[in-house]
Amino acid sequence: MTHSSTKRMLVIALMTVTLASLCTHWFNRYYVGVAIDIGINIILAVSLNLINGHTGQFSLGHAGFMAVGGYTTAKFALVMQPILPTWLQPVIFIAGLLLGGLMAAAAGLAVGVPSLRLRGDYLAIVTLGFGEIIRVIFQNTESLGAATGLTGIPAWTNFGWAWGGAAVTVFVVASLVNSTYGRGFIAVHDDEVAAGASGVNPVRYKVTAFVIGSFFAGIAGGLYAHHKSFLSPTGFDFMKSIDIVVMVILGGMGRTAGVIIAAVLVTVLPEFLRGMAEYRMIIYSLLIIGLMIARPQGLFSFGKLGRTKA
């Protein structure tokens, strides 16, 4: 796909989303809520896919970056809203989202730099550790609501923002990976030593992947904060990170389209299983085990490019 056609697709996607968001009031609020969840999860899954799929690192702390973005955006809105006039709301919202993204990117840099020295399981554990540390910090910060959480965040996220964000994320990640520069991510994924020998600096690519991935996780966190109007540290625990990892694996690592479908599935499936809540997580865990035994390459990856190396 050439770059101009990707750009055209982004424009079309954004227009569709804008049109669709004008019609959301015709639908049941529950369905719109689930649709917004899907949009946010697409952002999370596609951004984690840049780190775990395309670059072949294994991060288990994506929820931590999401938390950094979410809390930053929410706090910014809560501080700014009473000071500034009402008509500036969209400005506060966008500025808050970007600020959240940047804070998360800074956290991503902090994780990415030590990650240069580690690989595989060790990296997974360190990112898990960072995620937990971030959670413990939020849990103990009084100004951020500590363990009870942050309440009264204005509900500004609508269908258009969530899916617009998703479209931009998909566009940025896809065009990045398909660019000349982005081939380096795939080179690092396929063989770090060989990539280094061919003049691709693995360290730089890994850190770049972490920073960009975390930026979008932060944006997703901000959208999430303004969607739920409530943030609590327990919402960003290890399980949330696992959820995002499952989306990436289910879709097939490094396959953007598959990951998007998987994000939709993982969001919608629990809603269907709501009636049997007590069995939900048991089914979910069996699904992970069965998937790994039967189709480790993901549900939606067929043929070509057998990228199974970890």
Added chain:
Amino acid sequence: MAEFLQQLINGLALGAIYALIALGYTMVYGVLRFINFAHGDVFMLGAFAGYYLAPLVNRCLPAQSYLGGAIVLVLAMLICAVLGMLIEFLAYRPLRNRPKLTVLITAIGVSLFIEYSCQHEAIFGAAPRKFPDLIPTTAWHFWGLVLSSNQVIVLATTLLLLGGLSYIVKRTRIGTAMRAVAFNEQAAALMGVNINSIISFTFALGSALAAAGGILFAMNYASIEPLMGVQTGLKAFIAAVFGGIGNLPGAALGGGILGVIETYAGGIPGLSNYRDGIAFAILILVLLFRPAGLLGKQQTEKV
């Protein structure tokens, strides 16, 4: 000074439990090179095995006898050894030659499966339960310190088990085979070592130690619940990495040090809330400055 020594005792008792669990992580990592995420849940299952065994044993023996306690401990260790082998056989063996990442994710899946099925009402239920007193408890006071009999039991049992493990690994035939598999799996197979049975045995051994850890933990902290293995398991894993993963004395040392550090940090007023984060901070520092751990050997990657 009394405070300092008191915290040291408490820390060592906690560290001993971390050490028992860490050994399981490190042994499995030694032979299979992957993190058995479900190991913390085996620790939980061990505690629950003790919970259900204690009333049964008390039917034949007087309640709170040392012999009864020992029988509960050994039976729970046996049950968990079988469970550990079962987990390996059902979930990990079909993936033996797959990429490590696949196995890691499967292990997370197994861990979630155990946690959530045990939270179901039909199995244990999510509510915390009180662990019965297995043995008579007393406390000794001297020089302003308090030493509870449970702490002594924890330390003594741990040392005993560590000695036993060290004997098995170093002196017996199967232990030699385990070390051979950890050193070079293919060469060991060519020398006639049955890889599958050695891996099963490793899981059995690790799970038995985790079960012992579970019962000792439950004796000291009195309350057990299906998610008790999550945090403790993660910290024990950190202890294993701290000491140098794949290295048995390292795991024991790492567990001890982590327990002590955590207890001291818990005693400092401003830091006590951050207790759970401290272990991870230590982990990150260790991996940054000494990725192979305290006793691990630095390895360079071969192309």
